[in-house]
Amino acid sequence: MAQGDYLIQNQSFPTFRSDLNSTLEAINTSNSGTSRPSSAVAGTIWLDTTSATTPTLKFYDGSDDISLATLDYTANTVNWLDSTVVFDIVGDTTPQLGGDLDVNGNSLVSTSNGNITFTPNGSGKVVVSGLSYPTADGSADQVLKTDGAGNLSFGDVSAGGMYKNLIINGDMSLAQRGTSSSGITSGGVYYTVDRWETELTTLGTWTQSQSTDVPSGQGFAKSLKMDCTTADASPASGDRLYVRTLFEGQNLQYLKKGTANAESLTLSFWVKSNKTGTYATYLYDQDNARSISKTYTIDTANTWEKKTLTFAGDTTGAFDNDNALSLQVNFFLGGGSDWTSGTLNTSWNSWTQANSAVGQVNLADSTANEWYITGVQLEAGTTASDFEFLPFDVNKNRCLRYFAKFEASSGKNYGLGITNNDNLNATVTIPFNVEMRTSPTSLTQTGTASDYRLRTYLSDTCTSVPYLNVATLFNIEVGFINSGHGFGNGVIVRGQGNSSSSFIGVDAELWLL
Secondary structure, eight states, rough: OOOOOOOOSSOHHHHHHHHHHHHHHHHTTTTTTSSOOOOOTOOOOEEOOOSSSOEEEEEEEESSEEEEHHHTTTEEEEEEESSTTOOOSSSSSSOSSOOOOOTTTTOOOTTTTTTOOOOOOOOOEEEETTTEEOOSOOOTTTEEOOOOSSSSEEOOTTTSSSTOSTTTTOOOOOOOOSSSEEEEESBBOSSSSSOOEEEEEEEEEEEEEEEEEOOTSSOOEEEEEEEEEEOOOOOOOTTTTEEEEEEEEEEEEOOOOOOOTTOOEEEEEEEEEESEEEEEEEETTTTEEEEEEEEEEOOSOOOEEEEEEEOOOSSSSOOOOOSSSSEEEEEEEEOOHHHSSSSSOOOOOOOOGGGGTTTTGGGGGOOOOOOOEEEEEEESSSSOOOOOOOOOOHHHHHHHTTTTEEEEETTTTTEEEOOOOOSSSSEEEEOOOOSSSSSOEEEEEOOOOEEEEEEEEEEEEEEEEEEEEEEOEEHHHHEETTTOOOOTTTTTTEEEEETTTTTTEEEEEOOOO
């Protein structure tokens, strides 16, 4: 490496040759040296070799040197010191931009049908026109979903589109049996909100109600409330309290349970209680006596919180394809050691009672305790979607498959019937608005005979409460009793209500037998 003065005088040939060689060497080595060439003029480019391994290429503007780039002899790379310098990025496998890339209306095109790959560093994301893309691939058959704020994530396609929520009346909007029931000390009963049964064994006394206390701004109008009115701070081993909803097997076939392709299930809900701590929820497969449990935590007292639990698909034991009970979803509120003394069963296994609700708080330990729930949704997949609100009439018709309550105030008709030849009974037919799950086997009424009457052109108050005579999937024949009615044999009559509280109810619920 050398520098020269680029001056060749009139001189003898040996001296001329020496000056020429010096000039050519200076050109050939880019005017290398530890200082600017003494002969430099504006426009001279020279290589500053102060650092032997990373010399700097400089440009002399007539007064100062401008550093253009450093040369890394070890890595064989060029580091351009001005970010606006454009160089050949084809040969550089890690080119970097100092600012925005303006393609000037052109396209980014790969060669030979190759991929164009964007790989953010660390936790960074690829953002295109305000949309933030996930940093990793999702699972098979998942799709990109947006949260409405520009963030995309992979999620499952809800089975069936509409009616993705397996739970009926998960928003607690319908309570045909009544909006409140007090003095509850036993279970196996649907007390208030449709499709939600209460299981209770000697663990306090409760009032259950359909409440208007709901999470703000979420679209819900009602919730189910459990209020402790008599405490039990020391549960016996077999004590239990939970609310649950039950499912027909024929509605669960698309979950593919018992196969290698069994679907996961995601349960989401809003919950509130003054009692913080751990609560257990478990799924129970009625057909195969298998179960899986998960817990959630109420973190803040008296505050609505949304919880999401995902249960893996079960590759063992298919659900029966019929209208009988196949699956339970149970929300525990308290339990004795028979339910809590084992190890929480967080994967599908043969049911072990002691593994059902391990870690569960005792909501029954104080009369100050209460628990609310609404917005319950169970759907296929590993992602919770927004709650599926259905029109009120659609939700009600789904509930009517399991329980139907007919109300007829004084002088209003339940249906038409015909008198028997015993001067006592008249059989009145009441059609169902919705086909029931199975033919009802029992009938509920007010318990007061005078709330009902028979009428031709005259009215006679019943002397006994109505009873179920015959039932099908589509209607019931109800016996109206009026001793000595005097209407005659085979006379068409109307079965009517005789007070504002008159009702007739029939159920085809999924009872746990």
